[in-house]
Amino acid sequence: MLNDRIEAAIQRHICSAAVQGPAPIGLHKAIDYSVFPGGARIRPVILTSVAKPTVHRQFSETTAVLAGDSLIVGAFSTLTSQVDVDARRACNLVAHLANYTGFPNGICAGQAWEDEATIDLKSYHLSKTGALFIAATQMGAIAAGHDPDPWQELGARIGQAFQIADDLMDVVCADQDMGKPAGQDVKNDRPSAVSEYGVDGAKRLLNDILGGAIASIPSCPGEAELAKMVQLQSTRLMSVDRQATHS
Template sequence: MSTLTLSTDFVQRLDQTADDTEALLARLLSDQLLPDEIARPRRLMEAIRYSSLAGGKRLRPFLVVESAAVFGVPRDAALLAGAALECIHCYSLIHDDLPAMDNSELRRGRPTLHRAYDDATAILAGDALLTLAFDIITRDEIHADAGVRLLLTRALARASGIGGMVGGQMLDLAGEGRFGDREPVDVARLQQMKTGALLRFGCIAGALLGQASKEQYKALDDYGRALGEAFQIADDLLDVEGDAAALGKPAGADAALNKTTFVTQLGIDGAKKRVGDLLARADKALSIFGEKGDVLRAAARFVAERKN
Protein backbone atom coordinates (compact mmCIF):
# COMPACT_ATOMS: atom_id res chain seq x y z
CA MET A 1 0.00 0.00 0.00
CA SER A 2 1.13 3.56 -0.58
CA THR A 3 -0.34 5.88 2.06
CA LEU A 4 -3.40 4.20 3.61
CA THR A 5 -3.08 2.36 6.91
CA LEU A 6 -5.58 0.30 8.85
CA SER A 7 -5.12 2.43 11.95
CA THR A 8 -5.94 5.83 10.43
CA ASP A 9 -7.44 6.61 7.04
CA PHE A 10 -8.97 3.21 6.46
CA VAL A 11 -10.74 3.00 9.80
CA GLN A 12 -12.07 6.54 9.37
CA ARG A 13 -13.44 5.69 5.93
CA LEU A 14 -14.97 2.45 7.17
CA ASP A 15 -16.59 4.21 10.13
CA GLN A 16 -17.89 7.03 7.93
CA THR A 17 -19.51 4.60 5.52
CA ALA A 18 -21.05 2.71 8.45
CA ASP A 19 -22.51 5.96 9.79
CA ASP A 20 -23.75 7.00 6.35
CA THR A 21 -25.32 3.59 5.74
CA GLU A 22 -27.04 3.64 9.13
CA ALA A 23 -28.49 7.07 8.41
CA LEU A 24 -29.58 6.06 4.92
CA LEU A 25 -31.27 2.88 6.15
CA ALA A 26 -33.10 4.92 8.79
CA ARG A 27 -34.35 7.26 6.07
CA LEU A 28 -35.29 4.39 3.77
CA LEU A 29 -37.36 2.90 6.57
CA SER A 30 -39.12 6.18 7.24
CA ASP A 31 -42.62 6.97 6.02
CA GLN A 32 -41.26 9.52 3.55
CA LEU A 33 -39.22 7.05 1.53
CA LEU A 34 -41.50 4.02 1.57
CA PRO A 35 -44.11 3.82 -1.20
CA ASP A 36 -47.31 5.64 -0.15
CA GLU A 37 -49.59 2.72 -0.88
CA ILE A 38 -47.81 0.35 1.51
CA ALA A 39 -49.37 -0.17 4.93
CA ARG A 40 -46.76 -0.28 7.65
CA PRO A 41 -47.68 -2.57 10.57
CA ARG A 42 -46.07 -1.03 13.65
CA ARG A 43 -44.69 -4.27 15.11
CA LEU A 44 -43.14 -5.25 11.77
CA MET A 45 -41.45 -1.87 11.34
CA GLU A 46 -40.14 -1.96 14.91
CA ALA A 47 -38.68 -5.41 14.33
CA ILE A 48 -37.06 -4.37 11.05
CA ARG A 49 -35.48 -1.34 12.68
CA TYR A 50 -34.32 -3.45 15.64
CA SER A 51 -32.29 -5.69 13.36
CA SER A 52 -31.21 -3.37 10.55
CA LEU A 53 -30.30 -0.30 12.65
CA ALA A 54 -28.26 -2.22 15.20
CA GLY A 55 -24.92 -0.85 14.08
CA GLY A 56 -22.16 -3.13 12.81
CA LYS A 57 -19.17 -2.62 10.57
CA ARG A 58 -21.29 -2.36 7.39
CA LEU A 59 -18.48 -4.02 5.45
CA ARG A 60 -20.68 -4.95 2.49
CA PRO A 61 -21.87 -1.39 1.76
CA PHE A 62 -18.28 -0.25 2.27
CA LEU A 63 -17.12 -2.60 -0.48
CA VAL A 64 -19.79 -1.19 -2.82
CA VAL A 65 -18.78 2.40 -2.04
CA GLU A 66 -15.05 1.81 -2.39
CA SER A 67 -15.20 -0.39 -5.49
CA ALA A 68 -17.43 2.26 -7.09
CA ALA A 69 -15.01 5.01 -6.04
CA VAL A 70 -12.34 3.41 -8.22
CA PHE A 71 -14.46 4.51 -11.21
CA GLY A 72 -15.52 7.88 -9.84
CA VAL A 73 -19.14 6.81 -9.24
CA PRO A 74 -21.09 9.34 -7.14
CA ARG A 75 -20.99 8.30 -3.49
CA ASP A 76 -24.75 8.75 -2.95
CA ALA A 77 -25.54 6.27 -5.73
CA ALA A 78 -23.07 3.72 -4.36
CA LEU A 79 -24.45 4.13 -0.84
CA LEU A 80 -27.95 3.41 -2.11
CA ALA A 81 -26.76 0.21 -3.79
CA GLY A 82 -24.88 -0.65 -0.61
CA ALA A 83 -28.04 -0.16 1.44
CA ALA A 84 -29.85 -2.67 -0.75
CA LEU A 85 -27.06 -5.18 -0.15
CA GLU A 86 -27.16 -4.50 3.59
CA CYS A 87 -30.90 -5.22 3.65
CA ILE A 88 -30.16 -8.66 2.20
CA HIS A 89 -27.41 -9.21 4.75
CA CYS A 90 -29.61 -8.18 7.69
CA TYR A 91 -32.42 -10.44 6.48
CA SER A 92 -30.00 -13.34 6.22
CA LEU A 93 -28.83 -12.84 9.81
CA ILE A 94 -32.40 -12.75 11.12
CA HIS A 95 -33.24 -16.04 9.43
CA ASP A 96 -29.87 -17.64 10.20
CA ASP A 97 -30.44 -17.02 13.93
CA LEU A 98 -33.85 -18.72 14.00
CA PRO A 99 -34.39 -21.92 16.04
CA ALA A 100 -34.81 -23.95 12.85
CA MET A 101 -31.40 -22.77 11.65
CA ASP A 102 -28.58 -21.91 14.10
CA ASN A 103 -30.84 -21.17 17.09
CA SER A 104 -28.70 -18.23 18.23
CA GLU A 105 -29.54 -16.10 21.25
CA LEU A 106 -27.19 -13.18 20.66
CA ARG A 107 -26.40 -10.97 17.67
CA ARG A 108 -24.14 -7.91 17.99
CA GLY A 109 -24.34 -8.20 21.74
CA ARG A 110 -28.15 -8.07 21.90
CA PRO A 111 -30.90 -10.70 21.89
CA THR A 112 -31.55 -11.99 18.39
CA LEU A 113 -34.77 -10.79 16.79
CA HIS A 114 -36.78 -13.93 17.46
CA ARG A 115 -35.72 -13.74 21.11
CA ALA A 116 -36.61 -10.06 21.42
CA TYR A 117 -39.93 -10.53 19.57
CA ASP A 118 -41.01 -13.99 18.33
CA ASP A 119 -40.32 -16.43 15.51
CA ALA A 120 -43.16 -15.27 13.25
CA THR A 121 -42.22 -11.61 13.52
CA ALA A 122 -38.58 -12.47 12.80
CA ILE A 123 -39.51 -14.45 9.69
CA LEU A 124 -41.67 -11.63 8.34
CA ALA A 125 -39.09 -8.95 9.17
CA GLY A 126 -36.52 -10.93 7.17
CA ASP A 127 -38.96 -11.32 4.29
CA ALA A 128 -39.65 -7.58 4.34
CA LEU A 129 -35.95 -6.68 4.23
CA LEU A 130 -35.38 -9.08 1.33
CA THR A 131 -38.10 -7.50 -0.76
CA LEU A 132 -37.16 -3.96 0.27
CA ALA A 133 -33.67 -4.61 -1.10
CA PHE A 134 -35.07 -5.01 -4.61
CA ASP A 135 -37.22 -1.91 -4.22
CA ILE A 136 -34.01 0.00 -3.45
CA ILE A 137 -31.66 -1.53 -6.05
CA THR A 138 -34.03 -0.62 -8.90
CA ARG A 139 -34.43 3.07 -7.97
CA ASP A 140 -33.58 5.65 -10.58
CA GLU A 141 -31.15 7.45 -8.25
CA ILE A 142 -28.69 4.56 -8.43
CA HIS A 143 -27.96 5.00 -12.15
CA ALA A 144 -29.59 6.85 -15.03
CA ASP A 145 -29.17 3.82 -17.30
CA ALA A 146 -31.93 1.25 -16.71
CA GLY A 147 -29.64 -1.39 -18.21
CA VAL A 148 -27.12 -0.83 -15.41
CA ARG A 149 -29.88 -1.11 -12.81
CA LEU A 150 -31.01 -4.36 -14.42
CA LEU A 151 -27.50 -5.81 -14.24
CA LEU A 152 -27.23 -4.81 -10.58
CA THR A 153 -30.61 -6.33 -9.78
CA ARG A 154 -29.79 -9.60 -11.51
CA ALA A 155 -26.40 -9.81 -9.81
CA LEU A 156 -27.91 -9.15 -6.39
CA ALA A 157 -30.63 -11.76 -6.94
CA ARG A 158 -28.08 -14.37 -7.96
CA ALA A 159 -25.80 -13.58 -5.02
CA SER A 160 -28.75 -13.87 -2.65
CA GLY A 161 -30.56 -16.92 -3.99
CA ILE A 162 -30.27 -20.55 -5.01
CA GLY A 163 -26.70 -20.39 -6.31
CA GLY A 164 -25.66 -17.89 -3.66
CA MET A 165 -26.40 -17.24 -0.02
CA VAL A 166 -29.61 -19.28 0.32
CA GLY A 167 -28.18 -22.29 -1.50
CA GLY A 168 -25.07 -22.10 0.64
CA GLN A 169 -27.17 -22.10 3.79
CA MET A 170 -28.89 -25.28 2.60
CA LEU A 171 -25.53 -26.96 2.00
CA ASP A 172 -24.44 -25.88 5.47
CA LEU A 173 -27.50 -27.46 7.10
CA ALA A 174 -27.06 -30.65 5.09
CA GLY A 175 -23.46 -30.82 6.27
CA GLU A 176 -24.68 -30.73 9.87
CA GLY A 177 -26.85 -33.80 9.20
CA ARG A 178 -30.13 -31.90 9.56
CA PHE A 179 -31.84 -34.00 6.88
CA GLY A 180 -30.57 -37.45 7.80
CA ASP A 181 -26.99 -38.63 7.48
CA ARG A 182 -24.35 -35.91 7.30
CA GLU A 183 -23.53 -35.08 3.70
CA PRO A 184 -19.91 -34.53 2.62
CA VAL A 185 -19.13 -30.81 2.66
CA ASP A 186 -17.14 -28.95 0.03
CA VAL A 187 -16.23 -26.08 2.36
CA ALA A 188 -14.82 -23.86 -0.40
CA ARG A 189 -17.97 -24.19 -2.50
CA LEU A 190 -20.23 -23.70 0.53
CA GLN A 191 -18.31 -20.54 1.50
CA GLN A 192 -18.44 -19.12 -2.02
CA MET A 193 -22.22 -19.38 -1.83
CA LYS A 194 -23.26 -18.76 1.78
CA THR A 195 -20.83 -15.99 2.76
CA GLY A 196 -18.77 -15.14 -0.27
CA ALA A 197 -21.54 -14.38 -2.76
CA LEU A 198 -22.78 -11.24 -0.99
CA LEU A 199 -19.23 -10.00 -0.35
CA ARG A 200 -18.36 -10.62 -3.98
CA PHE A 201 -21.44 -8.66 -5.05
CA GLY A 202 -20.18 -5.75 -2.97
CA CYS A 203 -17.06 -5.71 -5.13
CA ILE A 204 -18.56 -6.25 -8.58
CA ALA A 205 -21.35 -3.74 -7.86
CA GLY A 206 -18.78 -0.96 -8.17
CA ALA A 207 -17.68 -2.33 -11.52
CA LEU A 208 -21.29 -2.45 -12.74
CA LEU A 209 -22.03 1.07 -11.50
CA GLY A 210 -18.82 2.31 -13.12
CA GLN A 211 -19.51 0.44 -16.37
CA ALA A 212 -16.08 -1.12 -16.12
CA SER A 213 -14.22 -2.90 -18.88
CA LYS A 214 -14.23 -6.71 -18.92
CA GLU A 215 -10.69 -6.71 -17.55
CA GLN A 216 -11.59 -4.35 -14.71
CA TYR A 217 -14.73 -6.34 -13.88
CA LYS A 218 -12.72 -9.58 -13.77
CA ALA A 219 -10.15 -7.97 -11.46
CA LEU A 220 -12.82 -6.96 -8.95
CA ASP A 221 -14.50 -10.34 -9.31
CA ASP A 222 -11.22 -12.13 -8.51
CA TYR A 223 -10.60 -9.76 -5.61
CA GLY A 224 -14.11 -10.33 -4.26
CA ARG A 225 -13.74 -14.10 -4.37
CA ALA A 226 -10.42 -13.96 -2.49
CA LEU A 227 -11.77 -11.52 0.07
CA GLY A 228 -14.90 -13.62 0.61
CA GLU A 229 -12.91 -16.75 1.36
CA ALA A 230 -10.52 -14.84 3.64
CA PHE A 231 -13.53 -13.45 5.51
CA GLN A 232 -14.96 -16.92 6.10
CA ILE A 233 -11.66 -18.39 7.25
CA ALA A 234 -11.21 -15.47 9.66
CA ASP A 235 -14.76 -16.12 10.90
CA ASP A 236 -13.98 -19.81 11.42
CA LEU A 237 -10.83 -18.90 13.32
CA LEU A 238 -12.70 -16.41 15.51
CA ASP A 239 -15.25 -19.10 16.40
CA VAL A 240 -12.37 -21.18 17.75
CA GLU A 241 -10.08 -18.51 19.18
CA GLY A 242 -12.42 -15.58 19.92
CA ASP A 243 -14.62 -14.82 22.91
CA ALA A 244 -18.31 -14.05 23.09
CA ALA A 245 -17.84 -10.54 24.51
CA ALA A 246 -15.73 -9.44 21.55
CA LEU A 247 -17.81 -11.29 18.98
CA GLY A 248 -21.19 -10.11 20.26
CA LYS A 249 -22.47 -13.67 19.80
CA PRO A 250 -21.64 -17.07 21.32
CA ALA A 251 -18.19 -18.45 20.49
CA GLY A 252 -17.78 -22.14 19.68
CA ALA A 253 -21.08 -22.28 17.82
CA ASP A 254 -19.59 -24.15 14.86
CA ALA A 255 -18.32 -26.99 17.03
CA ALA A 256 -21.63 -27.15 18.90
CA LEU A 257 -23.46 -27.57 15.60
CA ASN A 258 -20.87 -30.07 14.32
CA LYS A 259 -20.07 -27.88 11.31
CA THR A 260 -17.31 -28.65 8.85
CA THR A 261 -15.23 -25.48 8.47
CA PHE A 262 -11.92 -24.38 7.00
CA VAL A 263 -10.39 -24.83 10.48
CA THR A 264 -11.66 -28.40 10.86
CA GLN A 265 -10.27 -29.22 7.41
CA LEU A 266 -6.99 -27.26 7.43
CA GLY A 267 -6.24 -26.88 11.13
CA ILE A 268 -5.56 -23.50 12.72
CA ASP A 269 -2.07 -23.07 11.23
CA GLY A 270 -3.19 -24.23 7.81
CA ALA A 271 -6.17 -21.86 7.88
CA LYS A 272 -3.94 -18.92 8.77
CA LYS A 273 -1.56 -19.77 5.95
CA ARG A 274 -4.50 -19.92 3.55
CA VAL A 275 -5.54 -16.41 4.61
CA GLY A 276 -2.05 -15.15 3.76
CA ASP A 277 -2.27 -16.73 0.31
CA LEU A 278 -5.67 -15.13 -0.26
CA LEU A 279 -4.36 -11.69 0.69
CA ALA A 280 -1.63 -12.06 -1.92
CA ARG A 281 -4.24 -13.11 -4.49
CA ALA A 282 -6.43 -10.12 -3.64
CA ASP A 283 -3.48 -7.75 -3.96
CA LYS A 284 -2.54 -9.21 -7.33
CA ALA A 285 -6.10 -8.80 -8.61
CA LEU A 286 -6.07 -5.11 -7.69
CA SER A 287 -2.77 -4.37 -9.41
CA ILE A 288 -4.63 -3.15 -12.50
CA PHE A 289 -5.97 -0.19 -10.50
CA GLY A 290 -2.67 1.03 -9.05
CA GLU A 291 -3.10 3.36 -6.07
CA LYS A 292 -6.84 3.57 -6.72
CA GLY A 293 -7.06 0.08 -5.27
CA ASP A 294 -5.37 0.98 -1.96
CA VAL A 295 -8.59 1.17 0.08
CA LEU A 296 -9.69 -2.23 -1.20
CA ARG A 297 -6.25 -3.63 -0.35
CA ALA A 298 -6.70 -2.33 3.17
CA ALA A 299 -10.18 -3.89 3.28
CA ALA A 300 -8.71 -7.32 2.57
CA ARG A 301 -6.21 -6.87 5.42
CA PHE A 302 -8.98 -5.69 7.71
CA VAL A 303 -11.05 -8.78 6.92
CA ALA A 304 -8.09 -11.07 7.57
CA GLU A 305 -7.05 -9.41 10.85
CA ARG A 306 -10.46 -8.62 12.40
CA LYS A 307 -11.16 -9.61 15.99
CA ASN A 308 -14.97 -9.55 15.86
Protein backbone atom coordinates in the same frame (compact mmCIF):
# COMPACT_ATOMS: atom_id res chain seq x y z
CA MET B 1 -17.21 10.50 3.89
CA LEU B 2 -18.28 7.33 2.09
CA ASN B 3 -19.70 5.77 5.25
CA ASP B 4 -21.86 8.83 5.89
CA ARG B 5 -23.30 8.62 2.38
CA ILE B 6 -24.01 4.92 2.83
CA GLU B 7 -25.76 5.50 6.16
CA ALA B 8 -27.83 8.34 4.71
CA ALA B 9 -28.91 6.25 1.72
CA ILE B 10 -29.92 3.28 3.89
CA GLN B 11 -31.79 5.53 6.31
CA ARG B 12 -33.61 7.20 3.42
CA HIS B 13 -34.80 3.94 1.88
CA ILE B 14 -35.79 2.29 5.16
CA CYS B 15 -37.74 5.36 6.29
CA SER B 16 -39.46 5.88 2.94
CA ALA B 17 -40.82 2.33 3.05
CA ALA B 18 -42.12 2.82 6.59
CA VAL B 19 -44.27 5.87 5.78
CA GLN B 20 -46.05 4.48 2.72
CA GLY B 21 -48.97 3.16 4.75
CA PRO B 22 -50.03 1.21 7.85
CA ALA B 23 -47.53 -1.52 8.67
CA PRO B 24 -46.84 -3.91 11.58
CA ILE B 25 -44.86 -1.85 14.08
CA GLY B 26 -43.04 -4.91 15.46
CA LEU B 27 -41.67 -5.83 12.03
CA HIS B 28 -40.69 -2.23 11.39
CA LYS B 29 -38.76 -2.16 14.66
CA ALA B 30 -37.05 -5.47 13.84
CA ILE B 31 -35.97 -4.20 10.42
CA ASP B 32 -34.64 -0.99 11.93
CA TYR B 33 -32.86 -2.98 14.64
CA SER B 34 -31.29 -5.24 12.00
CA VAL B 35 -29.87 -2.36 10.01
CA PHE B 36 -28.91 0.30 12.57
CA PRO B 37 -26.27 0.81 13.85
CA GLY B 38 -24.44 -0.87 11.00
CA GLY B 39 -21.02 -1.48 12.49
CA ALA B 40 -18.28 -1.29 9.87
CA ARG B 41 -20.63 -1.71 6.86
CA ILE B 42 -17.98 -4.01 5.42
CA ARG B 43 -19.87 -5.06 2.30
CA PRO B 44 -21.11 -1.58 1.44
CA VAL B 45 -17.65 -0.05 1.78
CA ILE B 46 -15.77 -2.56 -0.17
CA LEU B 47 -16.48 -7.79 11.03
CA THR B 48 -17.28 -7.69 13.92
CA SER B 49 -20.21 -7.83 16.32
CA VAL B 50 -22.09 -4.56 16.81
CA ALA B 51 -22.37 -5.39 20.50
CA LYS B 52 -26.07 -6.08 20.72
CA PRO B 53 -28.24 -9.24 20.75
CA THR B 54 -29.24 -10.82 17.45
CA VAL B 55 -32.65 -9.93 16.00
CA HIS B 56 -34.22 -13.29 16.88
CA ARG B 57 -33.10 -12.82 20.50
CA GLN B 58 -34.33 -9.26 20.70
CA PHE B 59 -37.70 -9.94 19.03
CA SER B 60 -38.54 -13.52 17.97
CA GLU B 61 -37.39 -16.10 15.45
CA THR B 62 -40.50 -15.54 13.32
CA THR B 63 -40.01 -11.77 13.28
CA ALA B 64 -36.31 -12.19 12.48
CA VAL B 65 -37.13 -14.32 9.43
CA LEU B 66 -39.71 -11.79 8.26
CA ALA B 67 -37.26 -8.93 8.79
CA GLY B 68 -34.65 -10.74 6.72
CA ASP B 69 -37.14 -11.46 3.95
CA SER B 70 -38.29 -7.84 3.98
CA LEU B 71 -34.75 -6.52 3.70
CA ILE B 72 -33.94 -8.84 0.78
CA VAL B 73 -37.07 -7.77 -1.09
CA GLY B 74 -36.33 -4.15 -0.17
CA ALA B 75 -32.90 -4.41 -1.79
CA PHE B 76 -34.51 -5.35 -5.11
CA SER B 77 -37.06 -2.58 -4.69
CA THR B 78 -34.27 -0.05 -4.18
CA LEU B 79 -32.46 -1.22 -7.32
CA THR B 80 -35.57 -1.14 -9.51
CA SER B 81 -36.30 2.40 -8.37
CA GLN B 82 -33.40 3.43 -10.62
CA VAL B 83 -34.90 1.99 -13.81
CA ASP B 84 -35.90 5.43 -15.07
CA VAL B 85 -32.32 6.65 -14.61
CA ASP B 86 -30.57 3.80 -16.45
CA ALA B 87 -32.74 0.78 -17.22
CA ARG B 88 -29.96 -1.44 -18.58
CA ARG B 89 -27.69 -0.80 -15.62
CA ALA B 90 -30.51 -1.26 -13.09
CA CYS B 91 -31.49 -4.59 -14.66
CA ASN B 92 -27.87 -5.74 -14.61
CA LEU B 93 -27.65 -4.88 -10.91
CA VAL B 94 -30.86 -6.79 -10.16
CA ALA B 95 -29.59 -9.82 -12.09
CA HIS B 96 -26.31 -9.85 -10.16
CA LEU B 97 -28.00 -9.54 -6.79
CA ALA B 98 -30.44 -12.33 -7.68
CA ASN B 99 -27.57 -14.57 -8.79
CA TYR B 100 -25.70 -14.14 -5.51
CA THR B 101 -28.81 -14.43 -3.34
CA GLY B 102 -30.54 -17.52 -4.69
CA PHE B 103 -29.64 -20.80 -6.40
CA PRO B 104 -27.12 -22.12 -7.40
CA ASN B 105 -24.52 -19.46 -6.58
CA GLY B 106 -26.05 -17.47 -3.74
CA ILE B 107 -26.47 -17.46 0.00
CA CYS B 108 -29.54 -19.72 -0.18
CA ALA B 109 -27.42 -22.41 -1.84
CA GLY B 110 -24.70 -21.80 0.72
CA GLN B 111 -27.06 -22.46 3.60
CA ALA B 112 -28.40 -25.57 1.85
CA TRP B 113 -24.90 -27.07 1.69
CA GLU B 114 -25.19 -27.73 5.43
CA ASP B 115 -27.84 -30.38 4.75
CA GLU B 116 -25.70 -32.32 2.25
CA ALA B 117 -23.99 -35.57 3.21
CA THR B 118 -20.83 -34.58 1.32
CA ILE B 119 -19.80 -30.94 1.43
CA ASP B 120 -17.31 -29.10 -0.74
CA LEU B 121 -15.91 -26.59 1.78
CA LYS B 122 -14.74 -24.06 -0.81
CA SER B 123 -18.12 -24.07 -2.58
CA TYR B 124 -19.86 -23.80 0.78
CA HIS B 125 -17.78 -20.81 1.85
CA LEU B 126 -18.03 -19.17 -1.57
CA SER B 127 -21.81 -19.31 -1.68
CA LYS B 128 -22.65 -18.89 2.01
CA THR B 129 -20.38 -15.92 2.73
CA GLY B 130 -18.47 -15.06 -0.42
CA ALA B 131 -21.56 -14.54 -2.57
CA LEU B 132 -22.63 -11.22 -1.10
CA PHE B 133 -19.06 -9.93 -0.99
CA ILE B 134 -18.71 -10.76 -4.69
CA ALA B 135 -22.06 -9.08 -5.30
CA ALA B 136 -20.81 -5.97 -3.47
CA THR B 137 -17.60 -5.65 -5.47
CA GLN B 138 -19.16 -6.50 -8.84
CA MET B 139 -22.27 -4.37 -8.38
CA GLY B 140 -20.06 -1.43 -7.45
CA ALA B 141 -18.29 -1.85 -10.78
CA ILE B 142 -21.59 -2.11 -12.65
CA ALA B 143 -22.96 0.99 -10.95
CA ALA B 144 -19.84 2.86 -12.07
CA GLY B 145 -20.23 1.61 -15.65
CA HIS B 146 -17.34 -0.87 -15.60
CA ASP B 147 -16.87 -4.58 -16.30
CA PRO B 148 -17.73 -6.55 -13.13
CA ASP B 149 -15.66 -9.65 -13.94
CA PRO B 150 -12.26 -8.33 -12.72
CA TRP B 151 -13.84 -7.66 -9.31
CA GLN B 152 -14.88 -11.26 -8.66
CA GLU B 153 -11.60 -12.33 -7.05
CA LEU B 154 -11.53 -9.49 -4.52
CA GLY B 155 -15.07 -10.25 -3.33
CA ALA B 156 -14.36 -13.97 -3.18
CA ARG B 157 -11.17 -13.49 -1.16
CA ILE B 158 -12.77 -11.17 1.37
CA GLY B 159 -15.79 -13.44 1.73
CA GLN B 160 -13.73 -16.58 2.20
CA ALA B 161 -11.47 -14.82 4.70
CA PHE B 162 -14.49 -13.61 6.66
CA GLN B 163 -15.88 -17.15 6.88
CA ILE B 164 -12.57 -18.72 7.88
CA ALA B 165 -12.14 -16.06 10.58
CA ASP B 166 -15.65 -16.85 11.79
CA ASP B 167 -14.79 -20.56 11.87
CA LEU B 168 -11.71 -19.80 13.96
CA MET B 169 -13.65 -17.53 16.31
CA ASP B 170 -16.16 -20.31 16.90
CA VAL B 171 -13.32 -22.40 18.32
CA VAL B 172 -11.04 -19.92 20.09
CA CYS B 173 -13.38 -17.18 21.35
CA ALA B 174 -15.79 -17.04 24.26
CA ASP B 175 -19.50 -16.32 23.85
CA GLN B 176 -19.15 -12.73 25.05
CA ASP B 177 -16.37 -12.03 22.55
CA MET B 178 -18.38 -13.33 19.60
CA GLY B 179 -21.74 -11.85 20.47
CA LYS B 180 -23.25 -15.32 19.92
CA PRO B 181 -22.77 -18.82 21.38
CA ALA B 182 -19.35 -20.30 20.60
CA GLY B 183 -18.75 -23.90 19.57
CA GLN B 184 -21.80 -24.05 17.33
CA ASP B 185 -20.00 -25.52 14.30
CA VAL B 186 -19.03 -28.67 16.19
CA LYS B 187 -22.33 -28.84 18.07
CA ASN B 188 -24.38 -28.65 14.86
CA ASP B 189 -21.90 -30.62 12.74
CA ARG B 190 -21.39 -27.70 10.36
CA PRO B 191 -18.57 -27.70 7.83
CA SER B 192 -15.74 -25.38 8.80
CA ALA B 193 -12.16 -24.55 7.91
CA VAL B 194 -11.08 -25.67 11.39
CA SER B 195 -12.67 -29.12 11.09
CA GLU B 196 -11.18 -29.48 7.60
CA TYR B 197 -7.65 -28.16 8.19
CA GLY B 198 -7.27 -27.80 11.96
CA VAL B 199 -6.64 -24.49 13.75
CA ASP B 200 -3.11 -24.04 12.38
CA GLY B 201 -4.15 -24.98 8.86
CA ALA B 202 -7.10 -22.58 8.96
CA LYS B 203 -4.78 -19.79 10.16
CA ARG B 204 -2.38 -20.42 7.27
CA LEU B 205 -5.24 -20.43 4.79
CA LEU B 206 -6.56 -17.15 6.20
CA ASN B 207 -3.11 -15.58 5.84
CA ASP B 208 -2.78 -16.77 2.24
CA ILE B 209 -6.19 -15.47 1.22
CA LEU B 210 -5.73 -12.07 2.83
CA GLY B 211 -2.22 -11.80 1.41
CA GLY B 212 -3.62 -11.68 -2.11
CA ALA B 213 -6.67 -9.52 -1.41
CA ILE B 214 -5.08 -6.11 -2.00
CA ALA B 215 -3.17 -7.40 -5.02
CA SER B 216 -6.47 -8.51 -6.56
CA ILE B 217 -7.94 -4.98 -6.60
CA PRO B 218 -8.32 -3.93 -10.26
CA SER B 219 -6.82 -0.63 -11.37
CA CYS B 220 -9.49 2.02 -10.87
CA PRO B 221 -10.13 5.53 -9.54
CA GLY B 222 -10.01 5.38 -5.74
CA GLU B 223 -7.82 2.28 -5.80
CA ALA B 224 -5.61 3.56 -2.96
CA GLU B 225 -8.60 4.31 -0.72
CA LEU B 226 -10.08 0.89 -1.40
CA ALA B 227 -6.74 -0.74 -0.63
CA LYS B 228 -6.74 1.00 2.76
CA MET B 229 -10.25 -0.31 3.48
CA VAL B 230 -9.23 -3.86 2.56
CA GLN B 231 -6.07 -3.54 4.68
CA LEU B 232 -8.14 -2.36 7.65
CA GLN B 233 -10.49 -5.33 7.38
CA SER B 234 -7.52 -7.67 6.91
CA THR B 235 -6.00 -6.36 10.13
CA ARG B 236 -9.27 -6.98 11.98
CA LEU B 237 -9.54 -10.50 10.63
CA MET B 238 -5.91 -11.21 11.46
CA SER B 239 -6.66 -10.42 15.11
CA VAL B 240 -8.56 -13.72 15.13
CA ASP B 241 -5.34 -15.41 14.02
CA ARG B 242 -3.54 -13.91 17.01
CA GLN B 243 -6.29 -15.05 19.38
CA ALA B 244 -6.00 -18.56 17.96
CA THR B 245 -2.23 -18.49 18.52
CA HIS B 246 -2.61 -17.61 22.20
CA SER B 247 -5.59 -19.87 22.96
